[in-house]
Amino acid sequence: xxxxxxxxxxxxxxxxxxxxxxxxxxxxxxxxxxxxxxxxxxxxxxxxxxxxxxxxxxxxxxxxxxxxxxxxxxxxxxxxxxxxxxxxxxxxxxxxxxxxxxxxxxxxxxxxxxxxxxxxxxxxxxxxxxxxxxxxxxxxxxxxxxxxxxxxxxxxxxxxxxxxxxxxxxxxxxxxxxxxxxxxxxxxxxxxxxxxxxxxxxxxxxxxxxxxxxxxxxxxxxxxxxxxxxxxxxxxxxxxxxxxxxxxxxxxxxxxxxxxxxxxxxxxxxxxxxxxxxxxxxxxxxxxxxxxxxxxxxxxxxxxxxxxxxxxxxxxxxxxxxxxxxxxxxx
Amino acid sequence: xxxxxxxxxxxxxxxxxxxxxxxxxxxxxxxxxxxxxxxxxxxxxxxxxxxxxxxxxxxxxxxxxxxxxxxxxxxxxxxxxxxxxxxxxxxxxxxxxxxxxxxxxxxxxxxxxxxxxxxxxxxxxxxxxxxxxxxxxxxxxxxxxxxxxxxxxxxxxxxxxxxxxxxxxxxxxxxxxxxxxxxxxxxxxxxxxxxxxxxxxxxxxxxxxxxxxxxxxxxxxxxxxxxxxxxxxxxxxxxxxxxxxxxxxxxxxxxxxxxxxxxxxxxxxxxxxxxxxxxxxxxxxxxxxxxxxxxxxxxxxxxxxxxxxxxxxxxxxxxxxxxxxxxxxxx
Numbered sequence: 001x002x003x004x005x006x007x008x009x010x011x012x013x014x015x016x017x018x019x020x021x022x023x024x025x026x027x028x029x030x031x032x033x034x035x036x037x038x039x040x041x042x043x044x045x046x047x048x049x050x051x052x053x054x055x056x057x058x059x060x061x062x063x064x065x066x067x068x069x070x071x072x073x074x075x076x077x078x079x080x081x082x083x084x085x086x087x088x089x090x091x092x093x094x095x096x097x098x099x100x101x102x103x104x105x106x107x108x109x110x111x112x113x114x115x116x117x118x119x120x121x122x123x124x125x126x127x128x129x130x131x132x133x134x135x136x137x138x139x140x141x142x143x144x145x146x147x148x149x150x151x152x153x154x155x156x157x158x159x160x161x162x163x164x165x166x167x168x169x170x171x172x173x174x175x176x177x178x179x180x181x182x183x184x185x186x187x188x189x190x191x192x193x194x195x196x197x198x199x200x201x202x203x204x205x206x207x208x209x210x211x212x213x214x215x216x217x218x219x220x221x222x223x224x225x226x227x228x229x230x231x232x233x234x235x236x237x238x239x240x241x242x243x244x245x246x247x248x249x250x251x252x253x254x255x256x257x258x259x260x261x262x263x264x265x266x267x268x269x270x271x272x273x274x275x276x277x278x279x280x281x282x283x284x285x286x287x288x289x290x291x292x293x294x295x296x297x298x299x300x301x302x303x304x305x306x307x308x309x310x311x312x313x314x315x316x317x318x319x320x321x322x323x324x325x326x327x328x329x330x331x
Numbered sequence: 332x333x334x335x336x337x338x339x340x341x342x343x344x345x346x347x348x349x350x351x352x353x354x355x356x357x358x359x360x361x362x363x364x365x366x367x368x369x370x371x372x373x374x375x376x377x378x379x380x381x382x383x384x385x386x387x388x389x390x391x392x393x394x395x396x397x398x399x400x401x402x403x404x405x406x407x408x409x410x411x412x413x414x415x416x417x418x419x420x421x422x423x424x425x426x427x428x429x430x431x432x433x434x435x436x437x438x439x440x441x442x443x444x445x446x447x448x449x450x451x452x453x454x455x456x457x458x459x460x461x462x463x464x465x466x467x468x469x470x471x472x473x474x475x476x477x478x479x480x481x482x483x484x485x486x487x488x489x490x491x492x493x494x495x496x497x498x499x500x501x502x503x504x505x506x507x508x509x510x511x512x513x514x515x516x517x518x519x520x521x522x523x524x525x526x527x528x529x530x531x532x533x534x535x536x537x538x539x540x541x542x543x544x545x546x547x548x549x550x551x552x553x554x555x556x557x558x559x560x561x562x563x564x565x566x567x568x569x570x571x572x573x574x575x576x577x578x579x580x581x582x583x584x585x586x587x588x589x590x591x592x593x594x595x596x597x598x599x600x601x602x603x604x605x606x607x608x609x610x611x612x613x614x615x616x617x618x619x620x621x622x623x624x625x626x627x628x629x630x631x632x633x634x635x636x637x638x639x640x641x642x643x644x645x646x647x648x649x650x651x652x653x654x655x656x657x658x659x660x661x662x
Contacts, residue, residue, distance in 0.1 A: 018602030
């Protein structure tokens with residue numbers, strides 16, 4: 001294992017410390033327990049947004065803390081859920097008096113720990129609502145999940161719910177907007193090469209030099225099937241068609257198309273995939289009205305990508321377009 | 332070789348086409364020959380900025396086309412200089428009547444091809460000045476270079492010269508600002524794993540499971556020495572100290588610190604390196620006044636990073652802070 005780390009047990013601490021130094025204008029980093037809070041939080045009169053999950057998926061979630069998106073993020077250890085004793089104070093730090101929305105990716109550990117933290121925060125008099133992101137169409141249940149996994153669709157959920165909170169929506173409304181995004185977003189991914197979790201020291205799975213895995217999870221969990229390496233256009237079709245079918249995208253609709261890198265794939269290749277995915281959307285008579293291409297929900301240095309489609313309506317589009325100022329998204 | 336591509340000979344075309352579709356609000360993509368032009372260019376009365384080089388280093392250079400940075404970028408084939416017949420029309424497209432600055436990374440092919448293109452443009456009555464970026468302190472001459480190589484220091488050169496052009500400086504002044512950045516910026520990189528150029532099909536060099544290469548170039552050209560894998564803090568010291576020494580950074584100075592990923596290294600690790608590099612700057616009594624961490628000048632999926640330091644003064648800081656709206660840098 002060759003990684004730019006010191007002690008494997010300290011990777012998250014040191015990385016989040018570095019992140020906090022670079023982005024001191026946007027975030028404050030709390031240690032012991034670790035969580036990241038937007039500068040100026042809690043914002044009085046605004047619904048607070050908190051998300052979190054295992055580290056190793058950067059820039060998710062800390063990279064999305066800032067104006068127009070999250071108020072706090074709670075990074076766990078690598079590929080490990082954050083604990084309630086970190087989520088609870090992050091929830092307090094995000095609470096501006098109108099309650100807090102927890103945005104949770106659907107993994108059993110995350111769901112349980114956010115639930116316990118919500119109970120702790122509610123005991124302190126903070127109203128908490130929770131939404132669970134489950135956009136991955138590849139598998140129905142997985143190693144770590146009852147129901148579909150939450151993957152790159154988390155980005156539009158956090159962006160759009162964040163914009164709704166920023167414009168002054170109440171907790172029920174922000175939660176309803178988040179649920180609307182969740183109901184209309186689907187993702188599927190592919191891995192070309194595995195990643196290595198530092199404390200494990202060996203790749204999380206093995207692929208031969210000729211194999212790729214369609215439907216991979218963001219922790220390297222098994223997907224639908226392994227196939228021989230294929231041209232990008234064919235791989236993109238295997239990811240995009242199930243996503244469009246599951247959503248039932250048809251002519252005249254407008255979508256957001258997100259091609260997300262898993263961390264170790266060159267940006268140039270993500271644009272090749274985007275080009276192919278966009279043609280598939282357009283072949284259905286739908287329009288790609290908004291796009292995002294880059295590394296947003298990664299799996300350390302895994303090579304591969306995912307394709308996410310969100311069905312847009314006028315309100316979701318306006319909330320997507322609303323100003324955002326975070327480390328990883330800014331406009 | 333497993334890559335998200337179709338025909339290796341068409342990677343750059345398809346990737347740039349995808350890039351143009353995503354960023355149609357910022358750029359127009361010309362084909363045959365390929366170059367990328369800022370929407371609205373040429374900007375009347377503004378000095379035009381053109382850069383380019385082999386593909387495989389994305390987001391460099393096309394990702395830096397837009398308001399406050401480049402007017403045009405010319406991507407060559409993978410790791411191959413663009414040809415004069417592409418650079419010349421890009422120069423014409425960037426010319427708003429006050430001349431064009433060519434920003435060239437110091438590789439023999441790039442220098443020659445931009446020189447020929449400048450002659451072609453001048454024959455058309457366009458005044459062209461050229462600056463050559465040579466920030467890599469690792470080696471004096473290299474496989475492809477007489478003198479130091481141009482690497483991640485290209486980002487602040489393009490950003491700061493772009494801001495000078497945007498505020499209305501004339502060609503000589505924009506060139507002088509670019510030269511001031513070049514005189515005050517240095518970089519050194521490390522590779523943990525090689526990358527594979529699509530048309531070659533095999534890794535550009537071999538490292539054992541225990542080896543890393545200090546001072547690597549962005550095409551995998553040899554650096555200073557190979558050493559056994561070491562903790563991130565030690566590797567960072569091997570990169571940062573030569574950079575600070577070469578610049579002669581001392582107490583009381585202000586610097587920009589850029590930790591650049593080579594493409595295949597997780598963002599979390601770049602923050603670990605940043606944390607260590609910042610301590611080394613501060614140990615000299617200098618201040619990290621501005622920071623940038625991410626994948627900006629990559630080598631396909633190479634694993635590794637580089638550390639860049641730019642000595643700041645008030646004017647360079649103000650130009651760095653000036654608004655920029657490109658695919659890869661925006662504030």
